[in-house]
Amino acid sequence: MxxxxxxxxxxxxxxxxxxxxxxxxxxxxxxxxxxxxxxxxxxxxxxxxxxxxxxxxxxxxxxxxxxxxxxxxxxxxxxxxxxxxxxxxxxxxxxxxxxxxxxxxxxxxxxxxxxNEVEVIAEKSTVEIRLDKKIYNVGKDMTVKGGTASDVLDNVPSVSVDVEGNVSLRGNENVRILVNGKPSGLVGLSGTDALRQLPADAIEKVEVITSPSARYEAEGTAGILNIVLRKGKAQGFNGSLTATAGIPDNFGGSVNLNYRTNKANYFTSTGYNYRNAPGNSKNNTTYFDDAGEILNYRNEKRTYDRENNRFNTRFGVEYFLTDKASITGTVLYRKSDGDDVSTNFSNLFNSNKDLIETFERIETEKENDETTEYSLNFTQNFKNDGHKLILDFQYGKSVENSNAYIKDFNPERNFTDEESKDMLIKADYVLPLGKDAQFEFGFKADLNDLNTDYLVESFNEETNEFYNNTNFSNTLNFEQDIYALYTQYGKKIDKFSYLLGIRMETTDRKINLLQTNEVFNKKFTEFFPTVNLGLEFNDSESLTLGYSRRLRRPRSWFLNPFESRTSETYIRTGNINLDPTYTNSFDLGFLKRWDKFTFNSSIYYQHAINNIEMAQVDEWRDKEGNVITNPDAQNPNHIKVIIRSPINLSSQDRYGFEFTTNYNPFKWWRLNNSFNFFKSVTDGEFNNISYDSDDVSWFTRMVSRVTLPGEIDWQTTGFYMGPSEGAQSKREGMLSVNLAFSKDIFKEKGTISLNVSDLFNTRKRKSTSYSPTTESIGEFQWRERQILLNFTYRFNQKKKRERPQNNYDGGGEEEMFKA
Structure with a gap:
């Protein structure tokens, strides 16, 4: 290094x-x-x-x-x-x-x-590179047509999405995801599932912010991903209609409409999708005694059949009060109904690999999700350019209800009812001081209230009835209120720019476990300084340096001590005593443009304390989940359970190097490439077990877009995630390839595209995990190869945007740092 x-x-x-x-x-x-x-x-x-x-x-x-x-x-x-x-x-x-x-x-x-007659010949590149961030324009990527927000993020430079849908920035999963610069119900109670429900057609662009200024909230040690939704600006009535069909079953449609007059702008985006996403996994586990001798083996194979109906709609009105003031109101509604079946086949062998018993565990789950969100934005521009006041108010409510029936040796039922209420009040004031300086301050109140009621019912063979199993059932009330103040000052001196800021955040967290009447309260105030420096050598060459202090607050599912029930041998649970992780981040970036080639690179370093990692322990239990102190390894009713839960380890150092390139060798061929190398060194101990690790990994993404004869566009995206190794696990490398073909029809009013996701069906996580008495070799594939046919029709609208826009609802960047 x-x-x-x-x-x-x-x-x-x-x-x-x-x-x-x-x-x-x-x-x-x-x-x-x-x-x-x-x-x-x-x-x-x-x-x-x-x-x-x-x-x-x-x-x-x-x-x-x-x-x-x-x-x-x-x-x-x-x-x-x-x-x-x-x-x-x-x-x-x-x-x-x-x-x-x-x-x-x-x-x-x-x-x-x-x-209405103009035809734009020169397209903006798929990735726009700015001094402090990268902007990914979704409209130029054919491989996400008919897909979801999760598919969009999986094509963004510096970002990777694993097979379970977890989003990482530079290999770090603690990334803050915003929508139009604010937290949103579109991310939902479960961010992973919600991103799979938001259609890609509703997204205009994604901003990757690796060195956020004090204007942005301090949450997210890796940085911020800001999803910007579409909102038309062209005069008159215009829009687009989209229809999608695919294999495995994937059918849907969406409509994006915009109507603008001199005094108001009306916009809406509505979509429906039905999807069947089959998946599979397997785990082969070897169990050892305290002396290291093999006790037995358990092999598990699991199949997933997931059917989901998803509906999203968003409607807004932007009203121009004066030529310098406007008010925008937006209503969001999202609903999802899912039917999932998970079938787990288990074979238990003795130490000689003789089959002892075969198990079949089937979990049938029905889930209903519903989110409603209201937002209001007021923007007042003053006489001097850049002098403005922005006020935001947002209220959202999300409800998730699910029930599952587990068919096993001992049948089981579980029910989950979650309700989340979120309120956001935010203000930003920007005051230019002369031509090249700017002062800014603001405040934010983010109020969250979450109630989770989790009921597990086991079956009593004697009474032939289900009863409340208090070993697993629980009810949790989670309240977290965050209050923030910030100020920053920036100035440009010839070719040199600087932006200095500080942010104060007070967190008030209250957790109440109603099942046991236990209360866990924490309140703390922290300061988060930020420094961003920029030096433009000329119009095509620049250098940036950024520093920020950030934190990672534990989410509710990391704190809730309930246990997952899909597998009786692999269990995940929360940790009520988790503390935030604090990180100091440094980022040195270099940008160089040539005629047909752009190169953007960064060296970064992060030092974290109270780092959150998943710890693994094991214990013996009976079929009803009771702990056994004197187990019999040969007794099929005695099960060794592996439990994974988050803990605060002492420290972690992460550093790496990344670059992105854009190359247009010919008018008919465009190439984009990103490469990210990172290393993490963890130093910590838990339950007298060392969690020290020295992990090196990397990933790269190559996108090639070629215009074939007949004006057919062909796009190929290749992604490779390198292997990695932690204190208790290691993961193999993973390769995936996506293909897409696109053709304009009906005098460029329509576009038909065909894309294949995971062409070789290789998007699988293969890993090995260890504990003092177990070794597990696993493979997981969340979604199998998918083929989608997509058709888009535009009216009163051109394929390429005639009038590029820089503004959107909330979440701006510091303009003096734009390249």
Missing amino acids: RNLTIIILFCLVTFSINANVSTLNDKVTLTGKVIDNETKQALEYATIVVKTLDNKIITGAITDSKGEFEIQVSRGVYNISIEFISFKTKNFNNIKVSGATDLGVISLEVDAETL
């Missing part, structure tokens, strides 16, 4: 030495800003052309994300034109440039006659 660091630093220094900085004394600066005359929003990618008086082009530029431009020209007299697709061109003739010249704010008007 030391040699790798030296090589990377050498490359950075070499690039810096070669930076092209113009120092010609006869050049002067021509500046200005381009905005939409109607919305007053900055126009990014507007073109500025500088010509001689006989209209020969001398030079030009495009505007940045703030609509601003800066051009070096020789002293003289010029004709200057400002152009933007679907807008009327504005011309400045006979402009004398004898020194630094500012053209001021230039307003462009929409060209209504050409708005």
Whole structure:
């Protein structure tokens, strides 16, 4: 790793030495800003052309994300034109440039006659690279058509999604997921399942924020993923319709509509999906006595049949109170009904591998999820550009009800009723101080209340009735209120930018176990400083350095001490005494652009205390779950149970290196690649067992998009996750490949696409786990290979966006750090 660091630093220094900085004394600066005359929003990618008086082009530029431009020209007299697709061109003739010249704010008007006729030839790349984050544009990825938010995230650079749907950023699962810059009911009570319910068509882009400023909440030691939902901005009525069919059974449709007038903008996104997602797993476990001798073997095979009906709808109205103030109201409703059948076949062998007994355990589960969320946003822009006040209010309620029947040697029933109520109040005030400085402060109150009622009923053969098994049943009330204040100050000095901030968060956590009348309360206040520095050597080369202190609060399912019941030998349970994890993170980034190639890299380091890891213990139990002190290994009614639960280990150091590249060798071929190498060193001990580990892993993703004859687009995505090893487990490497083909029809109003997810059916987690008296070799595949056919029809809408937008409901970035 030391040699790798030296090589990377050498490359950075070499690039810096070669930076092209113009120092010609006869050049002067021509500046200005381009905005939409109607919305007053900055126009990014507007073109500025500088010509001689006989209209020969001398030079030009495009505007940045703030609509601003800066051009070096020789002293003289010029004709200057400002152009933007679907807008009327504005011309400045006979402009004398004898020194630094500012053209001021230039307003462009929409060209209504050409708005519906324009065809955009140049596409924005699938991945936009900014100094402090990467932005993934969902509309350009064919492999997620007809998919879900989980599929979208699994294609984002720096992000990986394992076979169970757990999302990781740079190999770290503690990533905060926001929607439109705020926590949302779209993530739900169970984030993994909720992401599989949100359709990919509802998502416009995903922002990967690895060095968040003080504006963002401190939750998420790995960083933040911000999912930005679609909200049309074009005038008039427009929209799109989508239909999907696939194998295994996958049928659905969605509609995205937008209607905009001079005073209001109405938008909605609604979708329905039926899906059958078969999966499978197996575990072969060897049991040892205290002397290390083999006691017996147990082999388990499990199949999953999952049927789910999902409905999502979101409706909103943005009303323009004045030309500088607007209020936006949004209503979200999500409903899901699932029928899952898990069949577990177990064979028990003695130490000589003679079959002793065969078991069959079938769990039939029905689950109903329902979420309703209301949000209100008020934005007031003041006279000076960038001076604004943003107020947000959000209230959501989620309900999950499930019941399961387990057919086994001893039948069992369990029922889960969960209800979550969340309220968010948030305010952000931004005050520009001159042209190149900015002050900001804000507050946030995030109030959460969760009730979980878990009932397990065992069967009494003597009475032929089910009874409440108090060994497993429990009721939990979880309240967590978070109050935050933050302030930050940023300034740009020539090519150097800095943003300094501090955030204070107070957490008030109350847990009440009603079954035992136990109460566990914790309240703590912490400060989280942030530092972001940027140095732009020129328009194509820059360096960033970020520092942030962050935390990981245990989620309710990590705290709830109930036990999972799908398997009687592998059990997961929570830990009521978990404390937060605190992390100090450092990130050094380097960006370089060439004509057809872009390279973005980062070196990062994180030091965590109170790190949360899964610990594994085992104990002997009978069929009803009672602990046995003197077990008989040859007795089929005596079962050795492996229990996994989260604990706070002492510390962990994570460091790594990543890069992303974008290369367009030809007009018909585009390549994107991302690579992430990371290492984690854990130092801790639990129950006199060392959890020290030194784990090295990596993953890479390659995306190739080719335009074939007949204007057929072909996209291939390959992903490989390298092997890893922890204190009590190790995991093999995993390869998966996705294919997609797309063709425009009906004069580009329609698009038909075919995609194959996990082409070789290799997306399986293969792992080995250890304890002092067990060794388990397992394999898990959540979803088998899937084939989807997708059709999209657009009306009053072009395939490619004519008017790129930079604003959305909440969650902005610091503009001075945009590249």
